[in-house]
Every structure is written in structure tokens, then in C-alpha cells.
Amino acid sequence: MTKGIPVIKTPTKIAAPSPPEQENLRLVHELQVHQVELEMQNEDLARMRDQLGQNLERYVDLYDFAPVGYFTLTDDGTIREVNLTGATLLGQERARLIGRRLGLFVSTATLPAFNTFLNQALAGTSKAFGEAGLCLEGLSPRYLSLAGVGLNTGSERLCRVAALDITKHHRMEVALQASEARLQSILRVAPVGIGVVRNRILQDVNDTLCRLTGYTREELVGRSARQFYLNDEDFDWVGLEKYRQIVEQGTGAVEVRWRRRDGTNIDVILSSAPLNAADLAQGVTFTVLDITERKQAEELLKLSEARYRAIVEGQTDLVCRCLPDGTLTFVNAAYSHYFGRSPEDLLGTNITLLIPDANRAEALARIESCDAAHPRDTQEHQVVRADSAIRWMQWHNQAILNDDNALIEIQGIGRDVTEQRAMKIELQRLATTDLLTGLFNRRYLLTVLETEIERARRHGRPLALILFDLDHFKQINDTCGHDQGDQVLQAIVAQVQGRLRRSDVFARWGGEEFLILAPETTGPDAVALAETLRTALRALPRPEGGSITASFGVTTYQPEETLDQWLKRADVWMYASKRQGRDRVNGDEVNVP
Incomplete structure (x- = not known):
């Protein structure tokens, strides 16, 4: 190889996969495709499962909170399932109803008809319809409209029952039937x-x-x-x-x-x-x-x-009739005139709309209490007239019953007793009040004394008396006249009242003698109050000159003594003050020289 001259290599040829290898690659590709498809299917299944859960929750809500009661019953009427509305109709918790027979809540009078309905529903050939009255402890009777259909489970006989509360409709139907029966009888x-x-x-x-x-x-x-x-x-x-x-x-x-x-x-x-x-x-x-x-x-x-x-x-008394729920069915002319409303405006409305809110619930309860066992009732309550005037009415209510002693209506005869009540209150005031001073009189105080003594004895609480007599008051009458003397008495009452508690009872005991009953007051506190009053009275001038003075007797109640003995002790202490020169306080907690 010559130095410096690059050598060019020929690329190596890659051999084509053999047929078995090609088949393996195809299988791997198909498996990858199936894996992707499975993952997509899993996602679809998860979405469907979530949707199914949401649908199930909605179904449960619709089932439980439907305005109709639903029951699943066995062939002997035992409750297998019940929704919340059904449990409410029976006045029981749902858990306490499962396993109990629905017939136990059905009134005796309608039980045969209910059993017939149940057998028809269990037959499963068609829908069954019926009605049943409920007899529930502590609740007023209810009436249900029933629709049922059999369920084919293969292993046992079941039926699904829908129940609708028709109590008001039933009552109106009974009243209408009674009215029709009366008309036909006539x-x-x-x-x-x-x-x-x-x-x-x-x-x-x-x-x-x-x-x-x-x-x-x-x-x-x-x-x-x-x-x-x-x-x-x-x-x-x-x-x-x-x-x-x-x-x-x-x-x-x-x-x-x-x-x-x-x-x-x-x-x-x-x-x-x-x-x-x-x-x-x-x-x-x-x-x-x-x-x-x-x-x-x-x-x-x-x-x-x-x-x-x-x-x-033609009578002046007010006459009306109403259903047991208070709905007016009849009013006479005097009734319409008194309330300033036409019969058309009154009939069909509830009688309690003419009663102030504070008296409404009690008045309606008294009306609803009229029945065969209590056919008559007398009550007094306030009413509101069309001119917004509030008056007192006395009503004599009478239950109107049918031949079966069932309540149809209540008739009321009313009379305005506003003036009589005011007169009664005034007479009571006159009987218990001193006319000159406006204080309680001796007779009323004796009644209060008995009550407070009993309370103090029972609970072991302190109770004090302050008896005082004006010094030389006769001189004022003799010198200045009785009119001037009356003014002095009124000024003395105002001076004393301003220093008493709301719980204290202040009374004119007789002439120029006054008595104060002080609940929850010990002897020392009573003596201190008497000294305060004595000082306050000295600030009032006598018409002929000088100051108003009084002699005080203070004593606390002892459980072993009678009321007369207690009053006698207060009197003794007061006269002790007189003997010692007047204008002073003597009592159980005062050292007498």
C-alpha cells in the first residue's frame, strides 16, 4: 500500500432476511398493533366504567329521592328494598324497615284490600293497583295509592311497589262523600x-x-x-x-x-x-x-x-265552619262584616290567616283537637281585621261528626270580647292596686307573701321585709289638708320606687304605712336599703316646714314562723324606731340600745 494514498473500502452488502425472519418481523408488528388496540380498548372501557358509575349514582339519587315511595317485596310482603321516600312515608329509618312486613303498617280496615293488591302484583300478569291506609305510631293516619308489578327472578316471587301519598285527596274525598250522603239522606x-x-x-x-x-x-x-x-x-x-x-x-x-x-x-x-x-x-x-x-x-x-x-x-255572633285543617267552608254575614271581607274572599282560605302569628299555631292546634272524644272546646285568641285592628275573640267550637263518629267539620261561634277582657284586666288592677299611689294594695301583697314564703322555704333562699310608717303625717293632713297630704304620699312613693329593684314588691300597707318585700335579700342588705330610703325621704320637704321622716322595721323570714308572726316582728321593730325618737331603722340586724 502506497503511503499517503487513501484506501477506498467497498461497502459490505447486508444480506436479505430469510423467509423465517420475515415471518417473525410480521408477527412482531401485528403484536404491536394488537397492543395499541388493547390499550385503546382499555381506555374506552375505563371511560365506560366511569360513565356507568355516574349513571349508577344518578339512578340511586333518582331512586332514593323520587317523590314516590318504592318497595321491593317478597311473596309474604316482607320489605327487601325501600327508597328514602318510602321510609319517610312509613315514618321509619330505612335500615329498620328491611326484613319487616309492609302489612304491619297498614290499618286494619284496609289490610284485606292491601293483601288482595299484593297477590295481584305478585302474579305478574299485569300491573296491579290499589289503596291502603297507614296506621303509624305517633303520626296522623295516611293514605297511599299503590301500583305494583311482579319481578321474575327465577328463584323467588318478588314484586316492585310504587306508593304515592294521597292523604289530603282522601280526606277531601271522604268529606265529599259525607256531604253527598247527607244530601241524599235529606x-x-x-x-x-x-x-x-x-x-x-x-x-x-x-x-x-x-x-x-x-x-x-x-x-x-x-x-x-x-x-x-x-x-x-x-x-x-x-x-x-x-x-x-x-x-x-x-x-x-x-x-x-x-x-x-x-x-x-x-x-x-x-x-x-x-x-x-x-x-x-x-x-x-x-x-x-x-x-x-x-x-x-x-x-x-x-x-x-x-x-x-x-x-x-240573622244573629250578631260570628258563625263559621272549617275542615279539620282550618280551611273555611262557611261563614255567616256577621262573620264577613266583622272581618271586612266578602264570603268569596274567605271561603277556601285557612282560618289561621285571620290570626296573628303569635297565636296561630295554638289556635290551629285547638281546632285540630276537636273530634268525637273532644267534641266541644272554648278558646280565646286575637284576630286581625281588614283594617289591621287587633281584637280578642272568644270561640265556642263544636265538632260535626258523621254517623261513624268521624270528624267532618268544626263549627265555631265567636264573639268579640275585647272590651270584656279590658274590663276584666281593669277590675283586676283595681282589686290589687291602691288608687291614690298606684302601688299594690294589702290584699294583693298578702297573696304574694304566701307565694314568696313558700319559694324561700323550699329553696332555702333569703327573704326580707321592710315596713315603714311616716312620722307625724297626720299633722300634714290637719294643717295643710288632705289634698296636700295625698301629694306628699305620691312624692314619697316616687322617691322610694326609684331606689328599688324590679324584683322588689312595694305596697301601701294602710294609711301612711308602706311595706317592701325584697326577695333574695339578706338582713344586712335589707337594713342598708332601709337606711338608703330613710335618707332619701329626708330630702323631701314637709308642706308646713321641715323634712319628711319615717320609722323603719326590718326583718328576714325564719322558716319556723308563720306569716302573721313574721309581719308582727316587722311591726315590733318599726314601733321600736318610733319609741326611740322616730326617723331611724330597727331590725334583726340592728343593735337596739
């Missing part, structure tokens, strides 16, 4: 004929009307009332006259001659009232009284009507 037993007409076509008649006219119900309902009248003139006149009276006074009454089915004539009084005073086209209800044969019955009816109007419509 129609059946009424001693007069009763019917309903619209456009003078008979819509309904009672048995008495059929007996009175000799027609069957099928021959009357759907036909014109013209068949009762002797001629067209009478028929037209009755229609016009009753319409006129209804428009003018709300009801109509006429005397007319009718012809019975057998052709005989009877004289009747025909009285009518609109089904809806605001829309006469809806028809009228009428009563028919045979005055030819039933004069006595007519007089009784008039008397009954007069009593009704005198008691309800």
Missing part, C-alpha cells in the same frame, strides 16, 4: 217534595215528590214541569214570579194549584233557590209542600226555617 227522608229543574226540565226528584204527585220518577225526570200545572198561564206566571224573587232576594216562593197524575188538584207552596246564585242557568232546587193536607207540616217547616235564620243568618 232527599230521602224530607217530609216535602224536593226536585231540581234546569230550563224548567226536571233533573231530579225525591220519593216524597213522586208520592205527592202520583208520578213515578221515570215519568218525571227529563220532562217538563208543565205537566204539574192546570194551564199555561199558571205555568208561565210561576216561572216569571220565582225568577223575579230569586233575582231580588235570592230565593222564591209562590202558592199555586197543581194537578196530580190521577187528575185531582192540590194546593202547594213552591219554594225555590238557585244552585248557583251567580249563574241561574245552572238551575234551581225547589221544595213542594201540600198545604191542603199538610198544613201542620208547613208550619213546622216555617218554624224550622225561622229558627235557622235567627240562629245563623
